[in-house]
Amino acid sequence: MVSTKKITRRTFLRTSAFAGTAGVLAACAVPVAAPAGDGAAAPMMEDVTLRMVTHYGSPVRREFTTRVKDIFEATHPGVTVEVEVAPDIDVRWQTEVAAKTLPVMLWDANLFCEMAAQGVFLPLDDRLPMQTPPVDMDDYNVPTGAECMVWHEGQQIAMPWINGAPLLYYNVDMFEEAGIERPSDDWTWDDFVDVTKELTRDTDGDGEIDQWGYMQSTRWDEHFAQWIFANGGEIVSEDRLHTPLDTPEAAGAIEFLYDLRFTHKVWPLAEQMEALQALGIGSLFNGGRVAMTYGGTGGVGGFNRSVTDFTYDILHFPKSPATGQRALWTFMQNFAGPIWSEHPDLDADLAIALGGPSSQRWAGRTKIQVPIYTPAVEEDYATKPPENIRVVPEMFAEPGVQHLPIFNGKTEWLQTVFGGELTKAFIGEASLADAITSAVAEGDRILARQ
């Protein structure tokens, strides 16, 4: 007897709901590789995709990563390197660490050492001699204080990339117009004030200052460290429990900067900078409104490409009258891969390629930063322009070069102390004394928690 039972709407809906739910659950399931049988070889993956993430997306940096990617893929058939630029890398890596999908990444110092201490990174030692040519770490000038960014418990867990350092850029044309000769390498803070005063002027005669002698940011520790270190001060104590910005040396340096803005008025106020930026003058130095600016060594390549309306050059920082010295801090970046990599040899090779001699030389030639590979500094980076590029290797050759302090909780500390409390004085919302007091108090409070 043939069944004449019809499919009712309810039956249809019931079946569809069941099938839909089963489909959703199946889609969420994680595929599990079939286990190899006894004696059988594991199945070979013919095509491998590696991931690499960086947080710099400038055209030059993209050119760098594309170059390394192309060379790596050419020398590693079957391997594809996916390069990603993640401006929100501070948030991004957290997700990747939690999911254990961390790729080969470009790292800053602030978080790297703490993560290294947790064993997050892939050892590179076995792969270094396997490169063509083999990589000799003796040629790498890892700055004092940054060892944890390269080694952990005797193993090398990252490939050093660059050494960043502060630089003093100046507008040669403005100096010449004002009849000021290039300052000597031994100039002092007092000379600096005199020069900036001469360069601060009303150029169009409307009664408003529209050209200033100097400008810098107050956002990070690096913006103050140069001056504080030169004056004999420190930004954090040796035991990382205290923020000694209230010592005469440190406070004296901060007051020097404060006076540039509010006493000598050679540094535009925050609202003046904001007004100029609203007019589309993104960078006051590039826009010809500021004669000297505090920048980083990474700016040389950028200025070589972008500064076309005037001639720029670089200067040694002036010496502190208290110590007769200037100081140099550095910060290092590196490349590292994760310990849980599915392709540890390939990820290690990629990290090494990114920081290897060939990449270092390219970085030196383009001057996107100062290479850590010593031959690349001398033979590639230290070439004109600018005219006095010799300042950079001379800076690194001076005694006392140290990496900015690295410690747990540093991000919160520096954002609170410098970008928060000290900046209040520099935007006119607090007296300098109060700002230093609160910066020390807040800094100590944060350090005590670590």
Next chain:
Amino acid sequence: MTSQPQTAVRPAEKASLFGWWRWRRIEGYLFIAPWLIGFVAFVLGPFLASFFLSFADWNLVRPPTWVGLEHYRTMFTNDPKYIKSFVNTVYFTVFHVPLILVVALFIALLLNRQLPGIGVFRTLFYLPSVTAGVATAILWRFIFNYHYGLLNQAIGLVGIDGPNWLGSTKWAMPAFIIMSTWGFGSLMVLYLAGLQGVPRELYEAAEIDGATAWDKLLNVTIPMMSPVIFFTMIMTIIGSFQIFTAAFVMTEGGPADATLFYILYLYRSAFQWLRIGYASAMAWILFLVILALTLIQLKLSRRWVFYAGEELT
């Protein structure tokens, strides 16, 4: 006349009925299973996880360490920025909520007319509330520019020297309050719908009694609109406690923490400083504060919210 015989359910039928009911229940769960799975995985799970994390110290790198009530203690006794962020948020809420409610109601009253082209105006007034938060924040940053911003240029025409809105600790918060008012469109739409529901007869009766426009507003419109106003007030208070995008884009909490809002500080604690446990504790405190405020408002609503059809006490 026959009556329906009462049929007792025999055991076999009972079993069948029970099976049928059970299958109906399973069917229902199957239908809602996708949503239920998502809710558990993405809402309830993280909700419970954040509760336990609020009692632990965790920075994503080290394993979580139990610290008990330490985060809650720190918040109220050893973190001036936390107190500052809370005070800033309350300051913003106290001024933002009444202002936006009044502006939205006022515009809704103006637009509650049958005029040619009224739809165009309703659309124009609604548009700001659908623009992206980041784009809005960037736009207002230009509007508030001290030297060249539209606002200071406009008030300069009448001889007022505008302040440095976003660069002054005194004026930054008023700037945010002004800016946040431009998103009144969503409330306006709700009020328009509410106004459409006020019976015409009530206005006619009031006119017969000699009521002026103001009398009608106070004694007819607002009481009849009170449920809608109550709803929008609760939702606006909840929303204002969670202000984030504008501060993140425009001032990053500055100048000098003048616009350091609660959620912005929570975000920094969690995602910039990796104090996941502390941020979780902050989130729970915010939840409790908003819950308390909502319950208080519910309690107070009995005095002034009138629902049509309920007896007047």
